[in-house]
Amino acid sequence: MIFDDDLLERCISCGFCLPACPTYALTGEETSSPRGRITLMRALETGRLEPDDETLVEQSSFCLGCRACEPVCPAGVQYGNLLEQWRDHQWQGRNRPVVARLLMTVVARRWLLRLQGIVRRHARTRDSGRPFSLMLGCVERGLYPKVSRAVRRLAPGIQVPSAQGCCGALHAHNGESAQGAEMARQLGKQLSGTIVTTAGGCAAHLSAHLGRDRVKELSEWLVELNAWPDGEVRVDGRRARVALQDSCHLRNGMGVTRQPRELIKAVADYVELPSAGGCCGAAGTYALLRSADSRKVLAPKLAEIEAAGVDYVVAVNPGCLRQLQQGLRGSRVKALHLAELLAQAGNPGA
Structure with missing residues (x-):
């Protein structure tokens, strides 16, 4: 079994997802829509199509995974979960894109992520058991160290442990959802209290595995604290x-x-x-x-x-x-x- 039956069978092929899908907007082709891709998933599940089928290979990659189809779906199809299960099966071994394999290897090594911090000088504090911890992110801490430093200016009391690892979202979206889930759980152990993120994709992945109450995106955290800036840009x-x-x-x-x-x-x-x-x-x-x-x-x-x-x-x-x-x-x-x-x-x- 490749897919959870209850997820795969929930789609009623109504077509509400089509106008919301960016790739369908590009091509106008049914196979490039969520409904069309679910039809392909069903064909894969039943053996009517083999994993190396050209359309399956193309559409598992062409999908952005943006989940814009989910809020408009009257049947409550959890398309994001289906896409993860599809890629878990479709993107094994050498079938996974080389760039994805390389990135997954890098972010899984915590010492490499810590090295980024030394070079790029992102925010960092000791873990002092405070009720809020800032998640640095595997990519953001290297590319955008100013973001974590800005959060520290906004909220000087937040702790930013530098030894934290990757949340696992990259793995989950690229054919290793089980490892992605485990990485999320490990990060939950590494960071105390409420985890505050500055990355929407990481927030969604973490909340799915650690619970919605444990994870806050920066803007919702600031609004909940009634922490409004006192000036203007x-x-x-x-x-x-x-x-x-x-x-x-x-x-x-x-x-x-x-x-x-x-x-x-x-x-x-x-x-x-x-x-x-x-x-x-x-x-x-x-x-x-x-x-x-x-x-x-x-x-x-x-x-x-x-x-x-x-x-x-x-x-x-x-x-x-x-x-x-x-x-x-x-x-x-x-x-x-x-x-x-x-x-x-x-x-x-x-």
């Missing part, structure tokens, strides 16, 4: 105009959309992009594995950002931040993390 003598790019997993997996918008409105003039809730094409390793398709998903969003006349576009996930920064090279619009924007405004005293 200004550009050329006026309040900055700021847009938001939602994290797909944070929005579709955890339902967190209101809090980052409220925080931005507290420090700047918020501008809602028409596709703020749609995928930017980063999708974890997707931008590396399928760069051309990733850019196609991103292109209309970049046009929206330019047309909106904003000064900043804010991300709540490091992959999205990287995607936006690369797409906006040469633009007057700057992409930055929510923590960095709030730190510019002032210290909320959390």
Whole structure:
């Protein structure tokens, strides 16, 4: 058995998922939609298609895994779980993309992650048993060390143990969901109290394995604490105009959309992009594995950002931040993390 029967049979093929799916929007082909992919999964489960079938191989990779189909599904299909089970079967051994294999090897080694901290100087404190711990993230601590330092300015009392490992989301999304789950449990043991994350994808993965009450994304944590910045972000003598790019997993997996918008409105003039809730094409390793398709998903969003006349576009996930920064090279619009924007405004005293 490849898939859980109750998950696979829940789909009633109604088609509500089609308009929500970014890859279906690109191709207009049924096989590139969640409904079409579930049909392929059923064919794989029953043996009507072999794992090396070209369509199966292509569609297991082409899917962004953004889970935009889940909130609109009247039958409550847990597509994210199905995709993980599909890739667990489809992406074994040499069938897993080489880049994914390399990244998974790196993030599974805690000493390599700690080495990033020494070089990049992300925030770090001793584990003092405080009720809140900041999760550094495997990618973010190396690429964006300013984010954890910004969180420390916003919340000086939060602890940031440097010995923590990866949460396992990358493994779960690339064919090793069992190891991804174990890595999440190990991180839960390494970090005391409530785990605060600055990465929407990591937050969704951790909350699925540690419990929703144990994991908080930065914006929802700050709002729950009533920790509002006491200043504002200004550009050329006026309040900055700021847009938001939602994290797909944070929005579709955890339902967190209101809090980052409220925080931005507290420090700047918020501008809602028409596709703020749609995928930017980063999708974890997707931008590396399928760069051309990733850019196609991103292109209309970049046009929206330019047309909106904003000064900043804010991300709540490091992959999205990287995607936006690369797409906006040469633009007057700057992409930055929510923590960095709030730190510019002032210290909320959390």
